[in-house]
Amino acid sequence: MPQILGLTRLVRGPAPVPSDLEALRAQIDRLDHELLDLIEQRLNACIAIAGLKANDTSGTLRFRPRRETEVIGRLIDRAEHASSALVTHVWRELMGHCLQAQARTDLVLCASRSPHTLKERVRERLGRAAHAQWVATPEEALDLARRREVVAAIEYSPLTPWWTALRHSNLAAFDLIREESGRLLAIIVGRVGPDDVAEGPSLRVLTEGELEIRRARGETVEPIAASGELRLCLTSQGEANR
Numbered sequence: 001m002p003q004i005l006g007l008t009r010l011v012r013g014p015a016p017v018p019s020d021l022e023a024l025r026a027q028i029d030r031l032d033h034e035l036l037d038l039i040e041q042r043l044n045a046c047i048a049i050a051g052l053k054a055n056d057t058s059g060t061l062r063f064r065p066r067r068e069t070e071v072i073g074r075l076i077d078r079a080e081h082a083s084s085a086l087v088t089h090v091w092r093e094l095m096g097h098c099l100q101a102q103a104r105t106d107l108v109l110c111a112s113r114s115p116h117t118l119k120e121r122v123r124e125r126l127g128r129a130a131h132a133q134w135v136a137t138p139e140e141a142l143d144l145a146r147r148r149e150v151v152a153a154i155e156y157s158p159l160t161p162w163w164t165a166l167r168h169s170n171l172a173a174f175d176l177i178r179e180e181s182g183r184l185l186a187i188i189v190g191r192v193g194p195d196d197v198a199e200g201p202s203l204r205v206l207t208e209g210e211l212e213i214r215r216a217r218g219e220t221v222e223p224i225a226a227s228g229e230l231r232l233c234l235t236s237q238g239e240a241n242r
């Protein structure tokens with residue numbers, strides 16, 4: 001019997017000494033407890049922030065996409081072995097739960113062409129903590145986003161230019177979901193203030209005339225959809241707020 005064990009060891013390399021395995025598992029248990037304690041502390045800090053946000057009369061959501069993107073960006077820069085996918089996934093989920101601890105914030109989805117892909121991509125972007133609800137029309141999604149603590153992800157289609165309703169509205173189109181090919185799949189909409197929209201290209205609904213004026217000023221404005229006189233445009237952040 002000892003000979004057979006010895007042979008197995010030769011083939012597989014040195015087996016971990018049981019006490020090493022136990023020691024490493026004990027270390028992992030300790031780290032898990034520390035991680036959980038930190039998560040509890042983080043949740044408590046977020047609940048305290050909710051108290052401050054309760055005094056905010058701007059009518060915006062508790063959700064702050066700009067802050068979330070900045071937090072994740074800094075952590076990705078700091079990470080040594082943790083991939084950006086790991087950091088993004090873990091913190092999107094964490095922040096999704098921290099947001100729910102502040103106020104129940106629902107996800108309203110509207111898609112007829114690729115509902116499954118849309119839901120998956122939105123979950124990747126915003127985490128899985130929020131309750132998701134499907135609605136049949138973009139108008140229903142926009143109505144809920146105007147009135148409730150809701151983030152809406154609405155499929156883009158040139159045939160139903162619902163995005164024209166974003167002009168002169170308290171809703172911001174603050175994120176885009178694209179297909180692998182780069183094609184626009186959906187627009188994420190919510191009551192997010194201009195200062196809380198993440199850095200980077202931002203969406204604006206402009207008339208053709210306004211678009212021309214901005215271009216003449218040398219601004220980078222790219223129309224990505226059109227309906228009558230109106231254009232859905234990608235602009236750089238500073239330019240979008242003007």
Ligand SMILES: O=C(O)C(=O)C[C@]1(C(=O)O)C=C[C@@H](O)C=C1
Nearest residue numbers: 049062063064067068095098099
């Ligand atoms: O910084 C805030 O405003 C928070 O509410 C905290 C926090 C977070 O978990 O870090 C939670 C939700 C927001 O969407 C952004 C960030």
